[in-house]
Amino acid sequence: MSLGITLTAFGGLHAYIAVRLFVDPQWPAPWSVLGPVLVALLFVSLPVGMFMSRREPTPVTRALQWIAFIWLGAFGIFLSAVVAADLISLVLQGAGVVHDALALARGKAVAVLAVTLPAVVYAFVTARGRARVERVTVPVAGLGAGLHGLKVVQISDIHIGPTLDGRWLRRVVEQVNALKPDIVAVTGDLVDGDVESLRDEVKPLAELRAALGVFYVTGNHEYYHGGPAWAAEVARLRLTVLQNEHRVVERDGARLTVAGVTDYNAGNIHPAHASRPDVALAGAPDGVPRLLLAHQPRTALSVAHAGVPVDLQLSGHTHGGQVFPFMFFVKLQQPVISGLATIAGVRVYTHRGTGYWGPPLRLGPAPEIAELTLVTVE
Structure with missing residues (x-):
């Protein structure tokens, strides 16, 4: 238009x-x-x-x-x-x-x-205001006893830019660290601006602390402002950037595969950054539960199409609709608006977003920090 x-x-x-x-x-x-x-x-x-x-x-x-x-x-x-x-x-x-x-x-x-x-x-x-902490318990088949109770804290859709700055981000980081996470997942749409303009504003990300690692994947908004440059900048802040790749974390003899893909639409802007769940999980150990970070919930459709097993996907993108009545239109693009759901056989937790895009307004869905506790299946 x-x-x-x-x-x-x-x-x-x-x-x-x-x-x-x-x-x-x-x-x-x-x-x-x-x-x-x-x-x-x-x-x-x-x-x-x-x-x-x-x-x-x-x-x-x-x-x-x-x-x-x-x-x-x-x-x-x-x-x-x-x-x-x-x-x-x-x-x-x-x-x-x-x-x-x-x-x-x-x-x-x-x-x-x-x-x-x-x-x-x-x-x-x-x-x-302060983001609401949403606490969700997720049973995971095959999760070893050593990882029972593993706490994954997810932040998403932060959108540092014209109306959200480093002071606001530092408050979010303090909230996350206070939860004492084992893993922190940052699932995209970190910024609305280029690296040169916002480098100082995203510095508080370097203060995130988690026993088993802080992991990041790109969202669609990074690619509007130089996706590869933002991936490099986040890596410089010592977060683990997962671009169609995975890591294996371990505690008390139990292991978990943490994988991440680039944004669902990244390949339209940077063909080399096309989202590939199959590549992200290639070589992942058999019999080890798999956590996938993917900005858009509809990545689950790609996961199902690729036939790669995933135990839980963490996504964002929707903002839960952000401002009434737009949540009713989200379903035109995404299979789920917020919360824990199953998409094409893949369990997905869709985050409402910690910040906001554009209007500094949230009517209905409040800003969120998700605390997901993974437990072994009885």
């Missing part, structure tokens, strides 16, 4: 919101004028903010980016509320419950604003 078509569509939807909230209710001046003007300015903020993201950061450009990102998410919430209010009003009018069209229009506008404004504030506080 071209930029012109996208802006035209967004402009039309903004006009729809302005009409329903400020024109139809026939508010007295100055609200009847200020309301539509405000909606128009918020629409303009979207292309302006995106353009400013390519300029040298200054207090002005950062402020414009923040406004654009917040409105990008708030727009979806407002639009959903206005559509819902219109549908409800049609039902009420059709049933003959309401006869005063002006009173209905004003009541509808007040109801939309009363619901959406607090929702946007709540979504902002949730997105910027």
Whole structure:
């Protein structure tokens, strides 16, 4: 879809919101004028903010980016509320419950604003707050007694960039380290920017601590900003980068294969980085349970197609939908939205994301740090 078509569509939807909230209710001046003007300015903020993201950061450009990102998410919430209010009003009018069209229009506008404004504030506080620790116990067949109770802590979709920085990342690292993990898994979409711009912001990753290792795989967003360069930078921070490869960890005589693949779509940008579960697990020891790190849940389909056994896949990418109502559209691209599920015979844990992409808002799915405890099957 071209930029012109996208802006035209967004402009039309903004006009729809302005009409329903400020024109139809026939508010007295100055609200009847200020309301539509405000909606128009918020629409303009979207292309302006995106353009400013390519300029040298200054207090002005950062402020414009923040406004654009917040409105990008708030727009979806407002639009959903206005559509819902219109549908409800049609039902009420059709049933003959309401006869005063002006009173209905004003009541509808007040109801939309009363619901959406607090929702946007709540979504902002949730997105910027501390990640929720989700604790899940996963039975694994063949897991040796020495690894019973193995604690894997997963973070994903961190998206260090325009509105998330190194101070925020350090708080996440402190939360992870406080859980005393045996393994830390970082499952992609670490950044929204290139290495040169964000090198200092991702430094706290070097402070992650885990008894058996800290492992990282790329997400699709790394490949928008130089995937191979980011893999090298993360390796420089002394994380183990798994690019279609595996390692075997051991404790008290029990072993676990930890494998990782590049992002599902990486091969479209860097053919040499095509995601290959079969290559990642080639030569892995037989009879040893297998943990696979793969950014997108649908990698499980590739795993099943390749016929390579995997006991548990850790993924992210979906953000759990991030902002209502977008979680209902995730299923158009991914087989699962969040949580533990089985996809084509492969058990997959899909992480809701520790950070956020774009809008600093989370309405519904809270940010997550997953603590997965692997236990032997009785």
